[in-house]
Amino acid sequence: MFSLWLQSVRWGYARMVALRQFLYNKKIKKTFFYKKPKVISIGNLSVGGTGKTPLTIYLAKLLAKHQIVAVLSRGYKRKSVDFKVINGLDSALTAGDEPYLLYTYFVHNPNVLIAVCENRTKGIDKIMEYKPDVEVILLDDAFQQLSLMPHLNILLTTFDQPFFRDHLLPVGRLREPRKGASRADIILVTKSPTNLSSLKMEAIKDSMQPYYTKSIPIFFTHIIYHNPIMIGDGKADKLPIVLLLVTGIATPLPLRNYLETNGHKVTHLIFPDHHWFTYADILKMISVFNGLSHTDKAIVTTEKDYVRLIAHDWIKPLVQLPIFYIPIEIGFLQETKEIFEKRIIQTVLS
The missing domain is CATH 3.40.50.300 (P-loop containing nucleotide triphosphate hydrolases)
Known part of the structure; x- marks a missing residue:
């Protein structure tokens, strides 16, 4: 039944897209x-x-x-x-x-x-x-x-x-x-x-x-993944082995795979694409990070998540912890x- 519903919605969506394209094609x-x-x-x-x-x-x-x-x-x-x-x-x-x-x-x-x-x-x-x-x-x-x-x-x-x-x-x-x-x-x-x-x-x-x-x-x-950049006043430029990966992007798995391929032990907190982080999210990150059973650990995120995190004052308790973002480019x-x-x-x- 659910499959039939999906197909009917798909049919309706396809008709809407086709109509829009027809209107432009016919000027x-x-x-x-x-x-x-x-x-x-x-x-x-x-x-x-x-x-x-x-x-x-x-x-x-x-x-x-x-x-x-x-x-x-x-x-x-x-x-x-x-x-x-x-x-x-x-x-x-x-x-x-x-x-x-x-x-x-x-x-x-x-x-x-x-x-x-x-x-x-x-x-x-x-x-x-x-x-x-x-x-x-x-x-x-x-x-x-x-x-x-x-x-x-x-x-x-x-x-x-x-x-x-x-x-x-x-x-x-x-x-x-x-x-x-x-x-x-x-x-x-x-x-x-x-x-x-x-x-x-x-x-x-x-x-x-x-x-x-x-x-x-x-x-x-x-x-191409570049060297991690530390958020806040810290100067470290190398990630520890144990990481809490925080992402709110559409496809986070390539970054996770990159980190794991390079020998990191990753715990992953996944949020929806373009997610606006709340104070409750920050507290959750801190709680999960504190629960990681290793002394040499850090939080790592993407550039897009970084710019959303720094938009809020409540990032302040987060930057008391070792937290990095990883710049990327295409090759x-x-x-x-x-x-x-x-x-x-x-x-x-x-």
Whole structure:
């Protein structure tokens, strides 16, 4: 019975998605194209956890060497509304965790502006009013924004949960049918193993091919974990063996696997994606940490969780304990980084 209910909800959702796409395809709903600035959309077919934020940081660093760049995000779960340029008075609460994390990366870079707005076309217009010399706008999580026609549409899908093996909500994690991949200009298979063979790459490309008609470059990326950074006044830069891992992200298992592969004994507290930590959560973390039967131990978390934690005064009792976050970035397999970057630069300079 429950399975039948899921299938009926899936059918209704599929009809709603199809109707929306039909209205844009038939130009009943308007699509906007900006000759200037150049617009690059970053997104996925599934809900969360594909690595959009590390890619957005990567692209902003790359493009800011050449041009004035703005990043426009919806600012999911922020405690503010409408258009906002993120500044030093903001936090993850007012900006959203991902935009605020981006802001911390580029706070001292005059060539990068971070903004949020629920309406992307309004957001682009407001950015150009605020800073008319912006030449490139990166749209974070905008693959389903059919009201905008970007100059480049980048689709992300993970190695472990590729879109071609997934199903439409609520049966699976897809926001739209697999054939939506046909709108992509570039596909990145993220969170791939570093030892991925050429044979396996070709097999994945072959599995994707039925869902698009044009020749699309496909790149494979992996996660690069950097040295842990201690939160608070401590100076340690090495994690002890025993760890309490605290995560509120969509796919925390890669980090846990990384820590365990490197010999750490991990106890894992899992919270929902984009979770706003409460004082009760902090007390729970402290209680679980104190219950770990080892003297040499620490708490470790992700960058996104870190910016949400520091948004609250009640983090103060937590930073009395050894607590770290681990920065990450994306790396390209098979020396394809230069090819990818050349495609990006060609798009914004053409």
